[in-house]
Amino acid sequence: MGRLDQKVLIVDDEKANRKILKELLQEEATIIFAKNGEQAVELAKKHVPDLILLDVVMPDKSGFEVIEEIKNNPITMAISVIFVTGLANSDDEERGFDLGGCDYIYKPFKANIVIARVLMHLELIRQRKMLDKFAHLDALTGISNRRKLDIVLKDEIAANKRDQKQLAVALIDVDFFKQYNDHYGHGAGDIALKKVATTIRENLHRPRDFSARYGGEEFVVLLPDSDLAGATLVLNNMLQAVEDKEFPHEFSKISDHLTISIGAVVIDDNQSNTQEEVLLSADKLLYQAKKNGRNRLVIECI
Known part of the structure; x- marks a missing residue:
C-alpha cells in the first residue's frame, strides 16, 4: 500500500x-x-x-x-x-x-x-x-476465511435490517470431492479448491459481494441488496461458470468434470435471523440440491 x-x-x-x-x-x-x-x-x-x-x-x-x-x-x-x-x-x-x-x-x-x-x-x-x-484470509484459496465470514455476515444482517433491503446467503459444496481427493490425491484436491474459489470470486462483481471458504470443500457467498431473481441469476451463472471451466473429475457420479451444488436463502429486512439460523437454512437447501441430483441451485425466500 x-x-x-x-x-x-x-x-x-x-x-x-x-x-x-x-x-x-x-x-x-x-x-x-x-x-x-x-x-x-x-x-x-x-x-x-x-x-x-x-x-x-x-x-x-x-x-x-x-x-x-x-x-x-x-x-x-x-x-x-x-x-x-x-x-x-x-x-x-x-x-x-x-x-x-x-x-x-x-x-x-x-x-x-x-x-x-x-x-x-x-x-x-x-x-x-x-x-x-x-488474519482473515484462507491460506489455501486466498479468499476470506470463516473468521472473516462471521464478521461480515453479522454486519450484513444488521445492514439489511437498517437499510430495509434483501440479503442472499449461499452455501456452496464441491460435488463428490472426497472421490476427487481419493483418486487424484490431496495435492490435486488443493489445486482444485483454489480453482473453484477463483471461479466463485470471478462471478462476484459488486463491491459488497463477498465470498469465503467455509471449511473443507464448502464456500459461502453473500449478495447484499439482492432479491430472489437477482440472486438466482448470479448463482446460476456461478454454477455454470464452474462447469464451463471443465476441471477434470472422471470419478464424479454426475459429470466428467468438477461441479458444485448451491443452497441459498434470501432474507428480508423484517426478519430477526441470527447468523447461525441463516447458515442452517442455506445448509438445508444445499442438502436438497444434493438430494435432487447435485450440480444445481436450490434457492428460497425465508
Whole structure:
C-alpha cells in the first residue's frame, strides 16, 4: 500500500487551517475536506478514510459529537481520529481519548510535529490492515476465511435490517470431492479448491459481494441488496461458470468434470435471523440440491 492509497479527512471550519494541513500532508496521503461536523460524518461514511484530523471546536457540532457518531456507526467505527485543537486542556484531552481519539495536534501548527504524528499513525494503520488482511484470509484459496465470514455476515444482517433491503446467503459444496481427493490425491484436491474459489470470486462483481471458504470443500457467498431473481441469476451463472471451466473429475457420479451444488436463502429486512439460523437454512437447501441430483441451485425466500 503506497502513501497516496491512504485517505485523510481534514475537518475544520477555518479555510486557512484546512489549507495549511493540506500543504503539509498532500504528499503523504489523498486529502478530503469537510467544513463542518455534519459534512464530516457524511464524508466519513462515503469515503471511509484511514485517518481523520478533527477540529474540536466547530459551530454546528463539536469534534466530540462528531467522533461519537463515527464510532457508533459500523461503517466508520474503525477509522482513527486525531483531534486538532487550540486549547491545551487536560480534561478535554481525557474526554477525547475516552471517546476513541488516538492523538492530539495543537494550533498553531508546527509543521514537523504535524507531519511526524500523521505519518506515525498512517504507518500504524497500514500495518494493522496488513495484519487484519492476513488474519482473515484462507491460506489455501486466498479468499476470506470463516473468521472473516462471521464478521461480515453479522454486519450484513444488521445492514439489511437498517437499510430495509434483501440479503442472499449461499452455501456452496464441491460435488463428490472426497472421490476427487481419493483418486487424484490431496495435492490435486488443493489445486482444485483454489480453482473453484477463483471461479466463485470471478462471478462476484459488486463491491459488497463477498465470498469465503467455509471449511473443507464448502464456500459461502453473500449478495447484499439482492432479491430472489437477482440472486438466482448470479448463482446460476456461478454454477455454470464452474462447469464451463471443465476441471477434470472422471470419478464424479454426475459429470466428467468438477461441479458444485448451491443452497441459498434470501432474507428480508423484517426478519430477526441470527447468523447461525441463516447458515442452517442455506445448509438445508444445499442438502436438497444434493438430494435432487447435485450440480444445481436450490434457492428460497425465508
